[in-house]
Amino acid sequence: MAxxxxxxxxxxxxxxxxxxxxxEVGLAVALNKSQVSQGVKVTNICAASLIGIVGKExxxxxxxxxxxxxxEAVVSAMSGGMIQSNPQDPLAMSVVGELSNMVSGRxxxxxxxxxxxxxxxxxxxxxxxxxxxxxxxxxKCFTLPFTLQPSGVLYLVLSFSTS
Amino acid sequence: MAxxxxxxxxxxxxxxxxxxxxxEVGLAVALNKSQVSQGVKVTNICAASLIGIVGKExxxxxxxxxxxxxxEAVVSAMSGGMIQSNPQDPLAMSVVGELSNMVSGRxxxxxxxxxxxxxxxxxxxxxxxxxxxxxxxxxKCFTLPFTLQPSGVLYLVLSFSTS
Numbered sequence: 001m002a003x004x005x006x007x008x009x010x011x012x013x014x015x016x017x018x019x020x021x022x023x024e025v026g027l028a029v030a031l032n033k034s035q036v037s038q039g040v041k042v043t044n045i046c047a048a049s050l051i052g053i054v055g056k057e058x059x060x061x062x063x064x065x066x067x068x069x070x071x072e073a074v075v076s077a078m079s080g081g082m083i084q085s086n087p088q089d090p091l092a093m094s095v096v097g098e099l100s101n102m103v104s105g106r107x108x109x110x111x112x113x114x115x116x117x118x119x120x121x122x123x124x125x126x127x128x129x130x131x132x133x134x135x136x137x138x139x140k141c142f143t144l145p146f147t148l149q150p151s152g153v154l155y156l157v158l159s160f161s162t163s
Numbered sequence: 164m165a166x167x168x169x170x171x172x173x174x175x176x177x178x179x180x181x182x183x184x185x186x187e188v189g190l191a192v193a194l195n196k197s198q199v200s201q202g203v204k205v206t207n208i209c210a211a212s213l214i215g216i217v218g219k220e221x222x223x224x225x226x227x228x229x230x231x232x233x234x235e236a237v238v239s240a241m242s243g244g245m246i247q248s249n250p251q252d253p254l255a256m257s258v259v260g261e262l263s264n265m266v267s268g269r270x271x272x273x274x275x276x277x278x279x280x281x282x283x284x285x286x287x288x289x290x291x292x293x294x295x296x297x298x299x300x301x302x303k304c305f306t307l308p309f310t311l312q313p314s315g316v317l318y319l320v321l322s323f324s325t326s
Contacts, residue, residue, distance in 0.1 A: 045289070048287070050213055050215075051215070052213075052214070052215015052216070052217065052224060052281075052282040052285075053282065054217040054280040054282060059281070059283060060282055060283065061213070061215060061283075061285040063285065090296055091298060094298040097297065097298075117217045118215075118217070118222070119215040119217060119222050119224055119282075120223065120224075120297055120299060120302050120322065120324055121297065122213055122215075122224040122226065122294065122297075123294065123295035123296075123297065124211070124292055124294055124295065125292070125293055125295055126208070126289040126290055126291045126292035127289055127290040128289045128290055129287055129288070129289035130287065130289060131285065131286065132250075132253050132256040132286035132287065133253055133286075134257070134260065134283055134284065134285075134286065135254065135257040136283060159285060161283055
């Protein structure tokens with residue numbers, strides 16, 4: 001139960017971090033609270049940035065996933081329209097990596113978990129990318145869906161095991 | 164230079180770990196040495212398992228990537244033909260996660276890096292999944308392509324920054 005509380009705080013903190021980072025970088029992002037779910041529920045993903053998180057109390061992954069229009073919204077907002085939003089372009093994808101870095105960094109600082117370290121973002125592109133939930137019972141998975149402006153969807157998929 | 168040496172040892176150890184784990188689980192796997200490359204070079208990937216690696220000297224990601232026939236070869240060999248090789252099936256994908264766990268665990272023990280911890284595998288499916296190399300100069304990326312029996316390809320994509 002204590003572990004589930006810790007996870008709930010972490011998941012909420014990731015959600016609020018994305019919103020506050022979005023405000024700072026000029027990306028209008030709204031959490032679809034009614035669609036927050038345990039497990040994985042993503043559709044039409046063409047770009048993903050994964051950050052591994054390892055600490056004394058927690059190990060897991062935070063994944064920012066975007067559909068095509070969501071990808072365009074993120075790259076356009078964060079680069080001030082200076083970078084073409086082509087997922088094949090490593091520079092455009094690095095913008096998504098930077099967003100996931102900022103969100104994870106802020107969330108982990110705010111939760112004040114001890115001794116947490118993260119990996120550099122691993123960037124993936126493709127068609128219809130989906131996470132497959134881990135079968136290990138100690139790994140809990142959460143999907144936070146966000147609506148972007150002018151259009152597009154961003155999913156924050158969080159998988160954590162606590163110890 | 165010392166860092167590049169450390170990385171070269173790590174990359175080689177991941178390669179030999181995959182071969183020895185393959186032998187133990189009945190998966191015939193051969194490294195295409197001539198095609199080992201710095202950077203990312205993968206095609207036709209439908210399934211991936213990512214493990215985040217965090218230590219005092221190193222941070223990064225090890226990704227096992229499979230094409231459709233490679234996925235079938237891995238699931239069939241490791242489950243003794245007991246599990247249908249459908250990427251939509253979390254149980255079949257968990258076999259790929261287990262393979263990446265075994266390979267990473269063995270490689271990290273053999274390189275004897277201090278204080279290294281790993282994330283649980285993050286499993287992804289999709290079409291034409293590709294890694295996009297990180298633009299940060301301190302992150303180095305390597306692709307090790309393996310041929311599987313009876314057919315299929317497995318790529319080990321390693322991205323590490325050393326400190």
